Amino acid sequence: xxxxxxxxxxxxxxxxxxxxxETLHRALVGTVQEALEWGTTRLGFDSFVFGIAANDxxxxxxxxxxxxxxxxxxxxxxxxxxxxxxxxxxVDLAGEPGYAFWEARxxxxxxRHKLFLIEAASHGIxxxxxxxxxxxxPPSYAMMALNCAAxxxxxxxxxQRLLIAGQALVLGKVLSRSVRKFLYEEELLFPRPPMKLNxxxxxxxxxxxxxxxxxxxxxxxxxxxxxxxxxxGTILTKLGALNxxxxxxxxxxxxxxxLPDDDSTEHKSAKIxxxxxxxxxxxxxxxxxxxRH
Numbered sequence: 308x309x310x311x312x313x314x315x316x317x318x319x320x321x322x323x324x325x326x327x328x329e330t331l332h333r334a335l336v337g338t339v340q341e342a343l344e345w346g347t348t349r350l351g352f353d354s355f356v357f358g359i360a361a362n363d364x365x366x367x368x369x370x371x372x373x374x375x376x377x378x379x380x381x382x383x384x385x386x387x388x389x390x391x392x393x394x395x396x397x398v399d400l401a402g403e404p405g406y407a408f409w410e411a412r413x414x415x416x417x418x419r420h421k422l423f424l425i426e427a428a429s430h431g432i433x434x435x436x437x438x439x440x441x442x443x444x445p446p447s448y449a450m451m452a453l454n455c456a457a458x459x460x461x462x463x464x465x466x467q468r469l470l471i472a473g474q475a476l477v478l479g480k481v482l483s484r485s486v487r488k489f490l491y492e493e494e495l496l497f498p499r500p501p502m503k504l505n506x507x508x509x510x511x512x513x514x515x516x517x518x519x520x521x522x523x524x525x526x527x528x529x530x531x532x533x534x535x536x537x538x539x540g541t542i543l544t545k546l547g548a549l550n551x552x553x554x555x556x557x558x559x560x561x562x563x564x565x566l567p568d569d570d571s572t573e574h575k576s577a578k579i580x581x582x583x584x585x586x587x588x589x590x591x592x593x594x595x596x597x598x599r600h
Contacts, residue, residue, distance in 0.1 A: 308338055308339045308340070308375070308486070308489070309335075309337075309338055309339075310334050310335055310339060310485050310486070310489055311489065312335075312485070313331055313334070313335065313481055313485050314481065314484045314485045314488055315481055316480075319477050319480060319481060322473075322477065323477055324474050326346065326349050326350070326474055327346075327474050327477050327478050327481075329345075329346075330342050330343075330345060330346035330349070330478055331478065331481055331482070333345055333346075334482065334485075339357070339375060339482065339486065340375050340377070342482075343355050343357060343375065343377070343482075344377050346478060347377070347453055350453060350471055350474065350475060351455075351463075351471065352435060352436070352453035352454055352455055353431055353454055353455055353456050354376070354377055354378050354431060354432070354453075354454045355375075355376060355377060355451065355452065355453050355454065356374065356375070356376040356378060356450075356451070356452045356454070357374070357375045357376070357449075357450075357451045357479075357482070357483075358372065358373070358374045358375075358448075358449065358450050358451075359372075359373050359440075359447075359448070359449040359450075359483055359486055359487060359490075360372050360373075360447060360448040360449065360536070360537065360540045361373060361447065361486070361487045361490040361491065369539070369540075369543060369549065369550040369551060370447070370448075370536070370540050370543075371540050371541075371543040371544045372537060372540035372541040372543075372544050373486075373490065373544065378430065378432075378454075379430055381430070382426075382427075382430040382432075385426060387505055387541075388505050389422075389423075389426075389505075390505055390506070390507035390508070390538070391423050391426075392534060392537055392538070392541075393507070393530050393534055394419045394420055394422070394423045395420075395423055396409060396414045396420055396423075397409065397435075397437045397450070397452045398450070398534070398537070400437040400439065401437050401438065401439040401440070401441070401448075401450030401452070402439060402441070402531075402533060403439050403441065404439050404440070404441055404442075405438075405439050405476075406436060406437065406438050406439070406472045406475065406476055407436070407437050407439075408434075408435070408436050408437075408460055408468060408472070409434060409435060409436075409437060410433070410434040410458065410459055410460060411424045411427070411428060411433045411434060411458060412458065412459075428458075431454065431456035432454045432455075432456070433455065433456060433457060433458045434454075434455045434457060434458060434459060434460050435452060435453050435454040435455045435460075436452070436453045436471065436472060436475055437450065437451075437452050437453075438450060438451040438452070438453075438475055438476060438479040440479050440480060440483040447487065448533065448536070448537065449479075449483040449487070451475070451478075451479040451482075451483075453475060502545060502546055502557070502558075502561055502563060503545065504542060504545060504546075504558070504563055504564075507538065508538055508541065508542050508545075509558075509563060509564050510528075511524055511528075511535060511538050511539065511542070512539075512542055512551075512554060512555060512558055512563075512564050513564045513565070513566065514527070515539070515551050515555060516555040516558075516559070516564060516566050517566060521535040521536055521539065539551055539554075542554050546558065
């Protein structure tokens with residue numbers, strides 16, 4: 308991703324260190340991925356993940372999830388397949404604006420986190436810094452996690468941590484604001500990957516197709532509403548869909564989900580609408596193929 312410009316606030320520009328300025332400059336002349344790789348190393352970390360939920364300017368578009376990381380492909384696939392977003396303590400820490408240093412030992416007594424932490428450690432993630440870059444007006448979710456392979460962060464004194472966190476926060480805020488603006492002005496910016504949903508994503512989309520809201524899905528699955536919304540954003544990105552209605556139609560058309568049988572009026576109505584959208588999607592696909600021959 309190449310950013311055409313950066314969006315600074317005056318106070319951020321005034322307190323930016325040379326490291327922050329150089330990292331952001333690299334995001335302009337190169338890519339955001341290259342800039343974050345450079346900045347992550349200079350701040351003393353081993354890897355990063357930058358995630359943002361953003362939508363483009365089309366009025367019917369819902370937020371989609373975009374992820375940048377330099378972590379191993381094997382770990383990225385496993386994270387997706389196991390829906391680790393639900394048990395990743397970094398996601399919880401990023402739910403509020405600000406920063407938090409973390410170590411795996413602070414979370415390994417929780418059975419929800421244990422399996423995630425064991426596999427994360429095998430991929431060099433045992434501690435680090437998490438930045439919550441959420442905004443309330445407009446409401447949006449963004450996070451940046453800088454990871455360390457070391458089990459503790461004892462190498463940094465309190466004043467060093469404060470300096471690191473301050474630089475990372477300025478960097479994260481400017482990048483998230485600039486990336487969000489860029490994505491808003493684009494339409495389906497990233498190439499759509501193959502349509503492959505993990506089990507949890509299929510379950511959530513099936514429930515949405517049956518008429519359930521994010522709040523209802525969260526209550527039934529025992530997870531936070533924001534986690535459901537993150538799942539939905541990832542689904543939209545994977546399917547190249549503008550909103551959950553279009554995602555449902557595409558998923559049915561490509562046999563990724565099946566609507567449950569339910570006698571309630573509400574569910575019947577949602578099922579009829581989803582089936583009609585799927586039929587329209589299939590017709591559009593056939594017309595597109597016919598037009599190419």
